[in-house]
Amino acid sequence: MDKHISYLLGSKFPGLDSILIGCHADNGIVPHECCEYDIITLHDKNMPLHQDLIHKKGPILVRNNESIYEISILSVQEFIENSNINYAKFVQFPSQILRSNIVNHFVDKCNKYHKSFNFNLKTNTIRNICEITNLHNLLSSEIVDEKFISFQLKMISLKTLKIIIQYHLNSEDRPSHLKYQINLVKQNENLKTREHIDLLLEYIGTDRANISTLTRSEKSLRFLIRGEDMSSNSILLDKLDFFKKRSMYVDGVLLISNFILDRTFDNDQLIKKYNKLLNLITDIQIKEKITMLKEVNLLLEINKNLI
Structure with a gap:
């Protein structure tokens, strides 16, 4: 302390x-x-x-x-x-x-969090299933916006990964320590869970994490938040600089992806407006329709197994 x-x-x-x-x-x-x-x-x-x-x-x-x-x-x-x-x-x-x-409000808040923990996990998982089902319907259309769906798939993959961490560790996920929490779950869980985690990391793109992708993502991120009060984002930027210096590129990719996930990019038009920029930040791979359908089905399976 x-x-x-x-x-x-x-x-x-x-x-x-x-x-x-x-x-x-x-x-x-x-x-x-x-x-x-x-x-x-x-x-x-x-x-x-x-x-x-x-x-x-x-x-x-x-x-x-x-x-x-x-x-x-x-x-x-x-x-x-x-x-x-x-x-x-x-x-x-x-x-x-x-x-x-x-009443000790601090203790009371903590107790309420523990009591509602499992309910909130199930609620977030069901939301994921609804989003995935919607993406499946979009992929069934004749005209498909591959960039938009690729971005959504990456974000849902991260949401699913965070739920898995919470589910197995019975605690909140920590954005700066996701890689450590992932490894902790993989060390203590069965082969199927480890396979699911590896698939989600592949969808998120951590296998492509290196100094080049992280630096490009950081530059794009700085451009995206350029009009904001930089003091409020200084902690995030300091962490990215720390991860780069320590060659902790996977940690950096997960941190940026989590930051974007927490932003208000839930409006379809807003996402499409920033498509190119978000692609640079989160290093989105534009995939073929058949590949995305496969990912959607696997994401659906993983989330259903968590209920």
């Missing part, structure tokens, strides 16, 4: 309760040197000292030597209602807010 966290929280956010989540709070993961410390801090609207924090949008980045701290400051209500905040493990830094409350 980084000893600077307690000092940082005490000096910048005195009186507020905080937790550490992510890979630094997970004993089953060895964090990379580039991994940030994900901290969630709850503010109390009745504390005048922190009134200015209520209006801040997005996480605050604090750098200390080689360490990066990404601190999200939320009200209790924001924390409870934010469906994107989910964690199986955490480390708590109590101050004073929670001591006066009957």
Whole structure:
């Protein structure tokens, strides 16, 4: 545990309760040197000292030597209602807010995540099956947009891979550590599961990962997010630079693909508009219709086996 966290929280956010989540709070993961410390801090609207924090949008980045701290400051209500905040493990830094409350919101959130874990897995798997069925119908048409379907197949393959990781590790997937989590599942599961993982990695294109493809993808990614606040994407870019320097090209490809998956490219027209750029970022191979049909059928089989 980084000893600077307690000092940082005490000096910048005195009186507020905080937790550490992510890979630094997970004993089953060895964090990379580039991994940030994900901290969630709850503010109390009745504390005048922190009134200015209520209006801040997005996480605050604090750098200390080689360490990066990404601190999200939320009200209790924001924390409870934010469906994107989910964690199986955490480390708590109590101050004073929670001591006066009957409910520990951090523990309550974690418990709810565990209770809904299997249900959410099945829900996401069923969504995958619906998407795959839709792609199968598109491939049955006379006119086929190979680029669009190739992109969708790659994204669904990654979604399926993440579900497999969650299913077998009973925990959330970690974008910066997907390769490690994949290897962990492959070491402990049967031959069929290992074969499915290898197929998904082939569809995602990790076998083509090298310095050239990763550098090209990074340049295209920078162009795509050029109009955004770069500070919000600095952690991602720092990690890509770290992976390149360490020749961890598969890690870099998986990280970029996961970033694109999390973006709002769910609108068909938007995807088609950025087709060329997304192709450069995610290194999409345009395949023949018969090959894509084979992949669709295999993806359907894999997802059905997960229900």
